Amino acid sequence: MLRYLLKRILSLIAVLVGMSVLTFWLTHLIPANPARLMAGQQASAEQVAEIARKFHLDRPLVEQYFYYSKGVLQGDFGNSMTTRRPVLADLEEFFPATAELTVASLVIILLLGVPSGLLAAARRNGWFDRLNFAGSLVAVSMPAFWLGLLLQLYFYRYLDWLPVGGRLAIEDIEPDRVTGFLTVDSLLAGDLETFRSALLHLVLPSVTLAAGSVAIVFRMTRASAGSVLRSTYVRAARSRGISERAVMIRHVAPNAVLPAITVIGLQIGVIISGSVIVESIFSWPGIGLYMVNAIKYLDYQAIVGVTIVVSAVFVLCNLLVDVLYIAVNPQMRGRMI
Amino acid sequence: MAANVNESAGPGGARSAGLARSLLTSFRRNPVAMAAIAMVACILLLSVAGSHLSSWDPYATDPASRLMAPSWEHLFGTDDLGRDVLARILAGGANSTLMAFGILAIAIVVGTFVGLISGYWGGAVDELLMRVTDVFLAFPAMILAMCLAAALGPNLVNATIATGVVWWPWYARLVRAETIRIKNELYVESAIAMGAPLRRILVVHILRNGYVPVVVQASMDVGYAVLTLAGLSFIGLGAQPPLAEWGAMVSLGRDYLLKEWWMVAFPGAAIFLFVLCFNVIGEYLHGVLTSEGDG
Numbered sequence: 253m254l255r256y257l258l259k260r261i262l263s264l265i266a267v268l269v270g271m272s273v274l275t276f277w278l279t280h281l282i283p284a285n286p287a288r289l290m291a292g293q294q295a296s297a298e299q300v301a302e303i304a305r306k307f308h309l310d311r312p313l314v315e316q317y318f319y320y321s322k323g324v325l326q327g328d329f330g331n332s333m334t335t336r337r338p339v340l341a342d343l344e345e346f347f348p349a350t351a352e353l354t355v356a357s358l359v360i361i362l363l364l365g366v367p368s369g370l371l372a373a374a375r376r377n378g379w380f381d382r383l384n385f386a387g388s389l390v391a392v393s394m395p396a397f398w399l400g401l402l403l404q405l406y407f408y409r410y411l412d413w414l415p416v417g418g419r420l421a422i423e424d425i426e427p428d429r430v431t432g433f434l435t436v437d438s439l440l441a442g443d444l445e446t447f448r449s450a451l452l453h454l455v456l457p458s459v460t461l462a463a464g465s466v467a468i469v470f471r472m473t474r475a476s477a478g479s480v481l482r483s484t485y486v487r488a489a490r491s492r493g494i495s496e497r498a499v500m501i502r503h504v505a506p507n508a509v510l511p512a513i514t515v516i517g518l519q520i521g522v523i524i525s526g527s528v529i530v531e532s533i534f535s536w537p538g539i540g541l542y543m544v545n546a547i548k549y550l551d552y553q554a555i556v557g558v559t560i561v562v563s564a565v566f567v568l569c570n571l572l573v574d575v576l577y578i579a580v581n582p583q584m585r586g587r588m589i
Numbered sequence: 590m591a592a593n594v595n596e597s598a599g600p601g602g603a604r605s606a607g608l609a610r611s612l613l614t615s616f617r618r619n620p621v622a623m624a625a626i627a628m629v630a631c632i633l634l635l636s637v638a639g640s641h642l643s644s645w646d647p648y649a650t651d652p653a654s655r656l657m658a659p660s661w662e663h664l665f666g667t668d669d670l671g672r673d674v675l676a677r678i679l680a681g682g683a684n685s686t687l688m689a690f691g692i693l694a695i696a697i698v699v700g701t702f703v704g705l706i707s708g709y710w711g712g713a714v715d716e717l718l719m720r721v722t723d724v725f726l727a728f729p730a731m732i733l734a735m736c737l738a739a740a741l742g743p744n745l746v747n748a749t750i751a752t753g754v755v756w757w758p759w760y761a762r763l764v765r766a767e768t769i770r771i772k773n774e775l776y777v778e779s780a781i782a783m784g785a786p787l788r789r790i791l792v793v794h795i796l797r798n799g800y801v802p803v804v805v806q807a808s809m810d811v812g813y814a815v816l817t818l819a820g821l822s823f824i825g826l827g828a829q830p831p832l833a834e835w836g837a838m839v840s841l842g843r844d845y846l847l848k849e850w851w852m853v854a855f856p857g858a859a860i861f862l863f864v865l866c867f868n869v870i871g872e873y874l875h876g877v878l879t880s881e882g883d884g
Contacts, residue, residue, distance in 0.1 A: 263723075270724035281740040389872070393865035395816055397823045398839055398857030401846055409847050525731030529820050533843075543732070544824050547739045559736050563728045 256578070260571055268564055272324070275559045276317050279552040324560070330553035334545060339557035342542060348432020349419060350531070350538030354523055355433075356458035357465070361519065365466045366512055369473025373481060373508070374500055381474075388467035396526050400460040400533040407456060415453050417535040424449045457534040461526050465519040472515040477508035510581055517573030521566050611877065625869035632863055636682035645673035647680035647833045656849050666851035668841065674851060677833040678859050684834045685815055685863060688749045692814040693807050695753025700760025701803065705791055707761065708768025719765070722758035730755050734817060738826040745834060748827035752817050756810065763806055767799035774798075805878045809871035812864035819860050835860045 287304035288295070295303075304310045307330075308319045323330065329339035372381040408416040419434055420426060424446050427437040434450035480486060481504060489499050524540075531540035539558055546554035617623070635642065645663070651671035659666040665674035707718040725733070737751035771777060777794050785794075821827040822836030830837070835856045842852025 266720065267723050267727045270720070271727055274724060275736060278736050278740045389865065389868055393812060393861055393868050395819050395857060395860045397820065398861060401839070401843065401853050401857070405846060405850055521729040524729040528731055528735065529823060532824060543735065547735060548825065555736060555739065559732055562732055566729050567727050
């Protein structure tokens with residue numbers, strides 16, 4: 253296990269370096285003069301040149317990359333041109349919102365995707381299976397932005413059950429920041445009213461974000477449960493007269509859930525991608541919205557920073573999922589030591 | 590790709606003909622897939638005929654009839670500049686279809702090229718190319734696409750290129766795996782022994798016998814390609830006004846959502862139906878081709 257981990261971490265570092273090079277190079281294709289943008293409209297040519305010198309913008313790109321990566325290793329991602337603050341400070345501020353949304357979506361994905369997959373596999377071609385299978389096709393074909401807007405239209409405009417966007421209503425008092433998760437922080441502060449509001453604000457964005465992935469996890473669980481159901485040990489269990497319910501719970505579920513875990517690792521990438529769109533629909537003040545704004549104003553320091561950090565989180569999540577997979581899979585344990 | 594399936598000459602020919610036949614019979618037995626094919630045919634037809642079908646000009650603005658609700662005159666209503674929404678959806682169909690195939694073309698051509706080289710030569714070349722695909726796959730797709738689209742400059746063609754660039758590593762891996770599997774087959778070895786030119790070995794012997802997984806993957810990817818592209822357009826990195834494109838139309842309608850819902854509902858429904866049809870077809874192609882290809 254240790255050797256495997258070490259190998260994975262080494263390759264992860266290589267991938268991260270590659271990603272940072274690619275991102276850095278890409279964003280420097282953006283046709284903008286960063287020194288001019290930093291100096292402002294009224295700055296003279298000398299002032300612009302001065303800034304270019306100060307931030308090594310007059311150096312060749314390769315050299316610039318080394319200055320940049322040196323900064324990144326020291327926690328300096330440069331300054332955002334739109335917020336006029338260090339990119340890292342921006343990321344710290346906006347990250348918890350995205351994390352909370354992502355976690356909420358993951359909960360929905362697990363709670364809906366896995367059990368429905370198991371149930372559908374248990375009664376293959378039954379009405380539940382057919383309905384869910386058709387539903388999963390619909391869910392993966394739905395553009396997230398369209399789904400989000402329709403949900404807003406229905407649950408806000410017509411029913412007026414749920415808020416249209418944001419993390420809290422204007423009249424709510426934001427709880428002291430502990431974790432950055434408003435649901436958790438409001439509970440810690442003992443403010444149930446704010447907790448309720450935070451939870452209600454979370455519903456539509458997280459459902460929108462989860463929809464496609466629920467379908468994928470449903471299918472994966474259904475397929476793997478199907479193959480487990482055909483295995484000899486299930487036949488053996490049935491022949492011992494164990495009830496179908498017990499077979500599903502004791503024999504099929506634990507084995508069928510494993511492949512679903514690996515899919516969830518990949519879905520984290522899908523969720524991060526989706527959060528860009530979902531956050532801009534629901535005015536959710538997270539990394540995705542920050543990225544959209546950064547792109548709108550060609551704020552390339554912010555773009556590079558977000559891309560590197562978000563991708564690093566994604567890569568780490570995948571590593572975590574793989575390690576988890578090995579940890580919970582008794583078949584893998586012996587092999588990886 | 591369709592031309593490839595119907596290919597009847599060359600070593601892969603006999604199986605291809607059989608494939609086409611079994612595809613046909615299988616589709617005939619499957620009403621849902623039939624319906625999806627019919628729908629896609631309709632969509633393609635509408636995209637081609639597009640702007641000729643509506644008496645309204647998709648680009649003609651008319652301040653007097655702005656934000657009109659759906660009526661017999663304007664079936665899907667009008668947008669903020671008084672343009673007919675239906676006419677714009679019809680005109681946008683051609684864009685979406687073209688761009689979807691553009692994305693796949695880029696991804697398949699680049700991916701196949703890299704995958705062939707990587708799988709056939711192996712060794713250090715393979716190692717290097719696969720590490721490069723690792724880097725591309727390590728990005729969340731949308732984030733990389735956004736970065737690329739922003740770097741190239743926001744317009745529909747660049748968004749297409751960006752999405753294609755995000756997609757190619759999947760095809761590279763697929764083709765590489767197929768190439769490795771096939772290159773050790775006896776007929777490839779004998780072709781090498783007979784001194785067949787490299788191009789012939791790669792194209793005739795390896796590609797013609799290994800394209801099925803690529804077709805399957807492509808058929809399942811069309812829908813996702815359209816969704817990603819529409820997403821880019823939605824956040825302003827794809828089609829620029831006044832170009833009629835579904836994602837951009839939904840984005841425009843956002844500001845009017847709570848009253849003028851038709852500006853969001855209809856273009857979004859067009860994307861949804863388009864993607865749904867391709868996904869249904871992809872699903873059945875996947876079922877039929879994978880069992881055929883392996884057998």
